[in-house]
Amino acid sequence: MNRITLSPRIRMTPYHRSVVEAGVSDISVYNKMVMPTSYGDLLAEYDRLLNGVAIWDVSVERQVQISGPDAHVCAQYFTARDITNMVEGQGKYVAMCDHAGRILNDPVLMKLSGNRYWFSIGDNDMLLWCKGIAAERGWDVDVTEPDVSPLAVQGPKAEDLIAELFGEHVRDLKYFWFIETELQGIPVVLCRSGWSKQGGFELFLQDGSRGNDLYSIVMAAGEKYDIGPGAPNHVERVESGLLSYGGDNTPDSNPLEAGMGRYVDTDTEVEYIGKAALQAVVANGGPERVFVGVNVEGELTEAWPLPARTPVTLDGEQVGTLSAIVHSHRLGRTIGLAQIARTVVEADATVEIETPEGRRSATLQKLPFL
Amino acid sequence: MNRITLSPRIRMTPYHRSVVEAGVSDISVYNKMVMPTSYGDLLAEYDRLLNGVAIWDVSVERQVQISGPDAHVCAQYFTARDITNMVEGQGKYVAMCDHAGRILNDPVLMKLSGNRYWFSIGDNDMLLWCKGIAAERGWDVDVTEPDVSPLAVQGPKAEDLIAELFGEHVRDLKYFWFIETELQGIPVVLCRSGWSKQGGFELFLQDGSRGNDLYSIVMAAGEKYDIGPGAPNHVERVESGLLSYGGDNTPDSNPLEAGMGRYVDTDTEVEYIGKAALQAVVANGGPERVFVGVNVEGELTEAWPLPARTPVTLDGEQVGTLSAIVHSHRLGRTIGLAQIARTVVEADATVEIETPEGRRSATLQKLPFL
Numbered sequence: 127m128n129r130i131t132l133s134p135r136i137r138m139t140p141y142h143r144s145v146v147e148a149g150v151s152d153i154s155v156y157n158k159m160v161m162p163t164s165y166g167d168l169l170a171e172y173d174r175l176l177n178g179v180a181i182w183d184v185s186v187e188r189q190v191q192i193s194g195p196d197a198h199v200c201a202q203y204f205t206a207r208d209i210t211n212m213v214e215g216q217g218k219y220v221a222m223c224d225h226a227g228r229i230l231n232d233p234v235l236m237k238l239s240g241n242r243y244w245f246s247i248g249d250n251d252m253l254l255w256c257k258g259i260a261a262e263r264g265w266d267v268d269v270t271e272p273d274v275s276p277l278a279v280q281g282p283k284a285e286d287l288i289a290e291l292f293g294e295h296v297r298d299l300k301y302f303w304f305i306e307t308e309l310q311g312i313p314v315v316l317c318r319s320g321w322s323k324q325g326g327f328e329l330f331l332q333d334g335s336r337g338n339d340l341y342s343i344v345m346a347a348g349e350k351y352d353i354g355p356g357a358p359n360h361v362e363r364v365e366s367g368l369l370s371y372g373g374d375n376t377p378d379s380n381p382l383e384a385g386m387g388r389y390v391d392t393d394t395e396v397e398y399i400g401k402a403a404l405q406a407v408v409a410n411g412g413p414e415r416v417f418v419g420v421n422v423e424g425e426l427t428e429a430w431p432l433p434a435r436t437p438v439t440l441d442g443e444q445v446g447t448l449s450a451i452v453h454s455h456r457l458g459r460t461i462g463l464a465q466i467a468r469t470v471v472e473a474d475a476t477v478e479i480e481t482p483e484g485r486r487s488a489t490l491q492k493l494p495f496l
Numbered sequence: 497m498n499r500i501t502l503s504p505r506i507r508m509t510p511y512h513r514s515v516v517e518a519g520v521s522d523i524s525v526y527n528k529m530v531m532p533t534s535y536g537d538l539l540a541e542y543d544r545l546l547n548g549v550a551i552w553d554v555s556v557e558r559q560v561q562i563s564g565p566d567a568h569v570c571a572q573y574f575t576a577r578d579i580t581n582m583v584e585g586q587g588k589y590v591a592m593c594d595h596a597g598r599i600l601n602d603p604v605l606m607k608l609s610g611n612r613y614w615f616s617i618g619d620n621d622m623l624l625w626c627k628g629i630a631a632e633r634g635w636d637v638d639v640t641e642p643d644v645s646p647l648a649v650q651g652p653k654a655e656d657l658i659a660e661l662f663g664e665h666v667r668d669l670k671y672f673w674f675i676e677t678e679l680q681g682i683p684v685v686l687c688r689s690g691w692s693k694q695g696g697f698e699l700f701l702q703d704g705s706r707g708n709d710l711y712s713i714v715m716a717a718g719e720k721y722d723i724g725p726g727a728p729n730h731v732e733r734v735e736s737g738l739l740s741y742g743g744d745n746t747p748d749s750n751p752l753e754a755g756m757g758r759y760v761d762t763d764t765e766v767e768y769i770g771k772a773a774l775q776a777v778v779a780n781g782g783p784e785r786v787f788v789g790v791n792v793e794g795e796l797t798e799a800w801p802l803p804a805r806t807p808v809t810l811d812g813e814q815v816g817t818l819s820a821i822v823h824s825h826r827l828g829r830t831i832g833l834a835q836i837a838r839t840v841v842e843a844d845a846t847v848e849i850e851t852p853e854g855r856r857s858a859t860l861q862k863l864p865f866l
Contacts, residue, residue, distance in 0.1 A: 127520045130500040131533040132803035134743040134819050135619055136525070150497045155506065155525035158619070158742070163501040225631040230624070249505055249528070251621045254600070258625050261595040261769075262632045372528070373505040399631075433502035449504050 136160060139185035140275045140337025144345075148355040156186035156249045163357045168430065171356040172455060175324050179283040180356035181344055184321070184328070185275035185337075190233075190252045193242040196265035201243040203263075203398050204256055205235060206381060208391040212237045217302030217317060219389055220245075221381035222252060227403025229381045230255060232371045234302055234319060246276070246319075246330075248371035259399075273334045274315070279344060280326035283351040288327045291347050292316060296327070304330075310343055312336045321358045323366035323494065360431050361452045364463055367419060367493025374417065374449040374463055376435070380407055383465060385417035385493065415446065416471045419495050420488040422451060422460035426481060436480035438464050438488075445470045448479045454495065461495055462488070506530060509555035510645045510707025514715075518725040526556035526619045533727045538800065541726040542825060545694050549653040550726035551714055554691070554698070555645035555707075560603075560622045563612040566635035571613040573633075573768050574626055575605060576751060578761040582607045587672030587687060589759055591751035592622060597773025599751045600625060602741045604672055604689060616646070616700075618741035629769075643704045644685075649714060650696035653721040658697045661717050662686060666697070674700075680713060682706045691728045693736035693864065730801050731822045734833055737789060737863030744787065744819040744833055746805070750777055753835060755787035755863060785816065786841045789865050790858040792821060792830035796851060806850035808834050808858075815840045818849045824865065831865055832858070 130153065137159045139145070151166040162183050165171065174180045192201045202209050206221040217236040221229050222245070231252050233245040245252055257269040279288060288296050291309060296316065299305070304317035315330035331340050345353060363370070367385070375384040380403070382390060392405045407413060420438075430452055438446035446466030454461050462479065470477065471490055479488050500523065507529045509515070521536040532553050535541065544550045562571045572579050576591040587606040591599050592615070601622050603615040615622055627639040649658060658666050661679060666686065669675070674687035685700035701710050715723060733740070737755070745754040750773070752760060762775045777783060790808075800822055808816035816836030824831050832849065840847065841860055849858050 127516060127523050127530075127532070128500050128502070129498050129522045131522045131524045131801060132498070133524060133740070133801055134803070134805045135740065138804055146497060152499045152501045153497050154501045154503060160497075162497070224627060251624055254621060255624045255628050257594060259628045259632055262629055370503070370505065373503050431501060431503055433504070434508055435504045 139183050140331060140334040141183040141185065141277065141341050144338045144341035145183050145355065150355070157188050157247070157251070159186045159188070161186040161357070165355045169455070170354070172359055172361055174354050174356055175281050175322060175359050175362055177282065179279060179281040179287055179348055179351045179353045181341070181348065181353055182278040182280060182357050184278045184358065187246055187276050188253070189244040189246055189272055189274045189330070190256050191242055191244050191270050191272045192256065192260070192267050193240065194267040195241070196267045197241045197243055200260055200265045200267045201235065202396050204245070206390050206398055206400055206404060208394040208396050209235065210396060214239055215303055215305065217304060217319065219302065221386045221390055223381060223400030223404065225399055225403070227380045227400040227407065228377070229371070229375060229379055229384050229386070232369055232384070232386060236304060236317065238315070239306060244274070250372060273332060275331045275334060275337060276328045277331060277340060277344065278320045278326060278328045280320045280322045280356070281324050284326035287348050287351050287353065288316070291344070309340065312340050314340070321368060322362055323368070324362065360450070361455060364450050364452045364461060365454050365456060365494065365496045367463070367495065369417065370449070375465060376447060379415065379465065380404060380413060382407055382413035383415040383417065387413070412468065414468055415465045416468050417463070417465055417493065418471055419491045419493045420448065420462040420464050420477070420479060421491060422462055422479065422481070422488045423486045424460065426451065426453065426460055426483050428482065432482065438466055439478045440470055440475055445477060451481055456496060466490065509553055510701060510704040511553040511555065511647065511711050514708045514711035515553050515725065520725070527558050527617070527621070529556045529558070531556040531727070535725045539825070540724070542729055542731055544724050544726055545651050545692060545729050545732055547652065549649060549651040549657055549718055549721045549723045551711070551718065551723055552648040552650060552727050554648045554728065557616055557618070557646050558623070559614040559616055559642055559644045559700070560626050561612055561614050561640050561642045562626065562630070562637050563610065564637040565611070566637045567611045567613055570630050570635045570637045571605065572766050574615070576760045576768055576770055576774060578764040578766050579605065580766060584609055585673055585675065587674060587689065589672065591756050591760055593751060593770030593774065595769055595773070597750045597770035597777065598747070599741070599745060599749055599754050599756070602739055602754070602756060606674060606687065608685070609676060614644070620742060643702060645701045645704060645707060646698045647701060647710060647714065648690045648696060648698045650690045650692045650726070651694050654696035657718050657721050657723065658686070661714070679710065682710050684710070691738060692732055693738070694732065730820070731825060734820050734822045734831060735824050735826060735864065735866045737833070737865065739787065740819070745835060746817060749785065749835065750774060750783060752777055752783035753785040753787065757783070782838065784838055785835045786838050787833070787835055787863065788841055789861045789863050790818065790832040790834050790847070790849060791861060792832055792849065792851070792858045793856045794830065796821065796823065796830055796853050798852065802852065808836055809848045810840055810845055815847060821851055826866060836860065
């Protein structure tokens with residue numbers, strides 16, 4: 127049942143022809159769009175990300191644009207972090223919450239020129255959320271999904287490649303900061319970003335008709351760095367402890383339970399959705415669950431990926447959920463990600479997890495692994 | 497690139513083990529859940545739907561439940577149809593719109609006991625939409641996704657089977673009407689419904705832990721009717737002119753442009769989102785585009801399914817989009833679905849369409865084909 131029926135309900139990306147030519151073998155569906163997940167050799171893709179440079183079609187990371195006179199107050203209202211002092215060209219990793227303080231998304235929020243903000247979102251339809259609430263509030267804003275499709279260039283050689291394409295000044299960009307620029311006439315926003323801890327950039331293509339042109343330009347310039355295709359890498363992201371929204375967290379989690387505590391401002395004057403609920407969580411001593419790493423006993427013969435969250439138990443009682451389990455090539459052992467009751471984490475307990483190959487014991491540790 | 501990477505982001509259904517045992521071969525992703533789309537023999541599945549009885553896992557049709565003291569006013573506000581006179585046990589096919597009158601979903605709205613409504617939704621996250629707006633309005637409601645997963649039984653023999661399971665009284669149920677009942681202790685809402693024009697019922701399972709039990713009971717009782725697995729059938733739904741929300745319509749369509757004009761009330765006192773915009777559409781003489789059938793010249797060697805909407809042109813100008821093209825087994829020819837400029841439809845023009853096998857000419861006709 128791994129064969130997918132495509133449909134106009136599920137959009138192709140602007141890089142579609144390029145990723146097919148590059149040999150895409152596996153996909154997922156993310157924000158109702160096709161997301162390439164592998165080109166048939168996951169180990170080579172991992173090696174390229176760790177030691178060279180990889181090109182990823184991450185168009186599925188859609189932008190929700192808030193523009194117009196009330197853009198700032200509107201963007202702030204959707205953001206569980208004080209963005210008062212943000213300046214143009216800056217990005218911040220933020221949590222979006224519902225009125226009960228449950229996390230709805232973990233985007234990078236970018237402040238662009240012309241009184242515009244982009245929420246560069248994970249897998250949940252924040253366009254619907256923002257559009258409905260902004261209209262009800264009567265704010266003078268446009269809430270749209272612009273024609274913007276990120277292409278990521280990740281790995282230790284990404285900076286050299288991007289400097290060659292855009293100029294040496296890109297080396298000065300701080301993490302999540304960006305410039306609005308162009309590449310051979312193709313409009314892009316260039317941001318130091320990407321869903322790995324190996325360094326790199328995201329090129330936010332602003333003209334979907336030029337996707338394959340942009341892909342070709344980056345590939346040609348990357349040839350001398352041995353660039354090759356890849357995708358957000360399941361093993362590296364587990365090693366790095368990067369949250370996969372909607373996969374790692376249960377739907378009722380607050381951002382503190384999803385490992386985002388340090389990005390949430392509760393002691394602030396600004397108003398945002400979920401603030402009172404999050405203040406109550408802090409006042410009550412912190413989150414009930416913690417996003418942690420698990421060190422798994424033994425090896426698994428096949429451990430990529432887990433198709434559903436499975437129970438974590440202690441003395442037969444469920445105390446959390448496991449959301450990923452992989453063989454770490456760098457650590458040479460089996461690791462995973464879980465959301466686990468804080469009391470269990472604080473007791474440094476050894477838990478039991480359900481893996482595709484049966485029950486295993488596991489110890490807990492802070493993220494990231496590496 | 498037809499192999500899908502599963503992930504905890506994409507939920508399995510409560511019937512998962514049963515559909516795997518039944519030989520599911522193809523899936524899609526719908527409302528972030530796995531939707532079985534075929535069991536390997538589409539022609540047999542079509543024949544079963546047309547002449548016998550088929551069982552479909554349509555858990556992806558999620559429910560957005562509105563309950564509490566303000567449930568009625570809240571449900572009405574999300575619904576572009578006057579639901580003042582709805583009674584418990586009744587369902588209605590409705591459009592949900594944004595503030596600009598663009599369609600967001602085409603659910604069946606069901607009025608349950610205990611001041612509860614269910615929007616039984618197509619592929620768009622109306623839980624987010626409803627939850628955010630209800631909270632902003634300060635209504636005294638709970639907006640939730642309850643543990644409810646529909647199992648459809650479709651085809652001319654479905655009624656006999658359902659009468660055998662639930663009693664002869666089910667034969668009196670009108671279309672979209674339902675009863676809250678149980679089957680061998682499993683709580684279900686039984687509704688005369690389903691995404692085909694071949695007749696049948698949907699069993700809204702209300703306890704996800706009993707999915708495989710329910711599946712087994714229906715399969716066992718259906719044996720004498722030669723019941724077998726299937727899924728919403730792409731050929732039958734094109735023949736029947738059933739809208740696939742998000743596939744057939746462009747994102748900027750109003751419900752009148754999606755063939756839902758007769759289900760939209762604009763001459764009404766009740767307040768709902770998008771009402772002013774839809775009144776303006778009517779006042780301006782009707783929708784700019786029409787959802788129509790296309791009769792395609794010639795045969796296609798492979799025409800299932802179209803992976804993306806393609807242009808419809810007239811004298812070289814784009815006048816619409818094609819969203820489906822199939823060989824109709826009953827008509828013995830190639831047909832499709834399109835959204836086309838009203839002026840072109842009214843002129844009864846012959847258009848050109850882009851198919852996977854090149855450009856073809858096509859005539860237009862009212863839906864349904866059959």
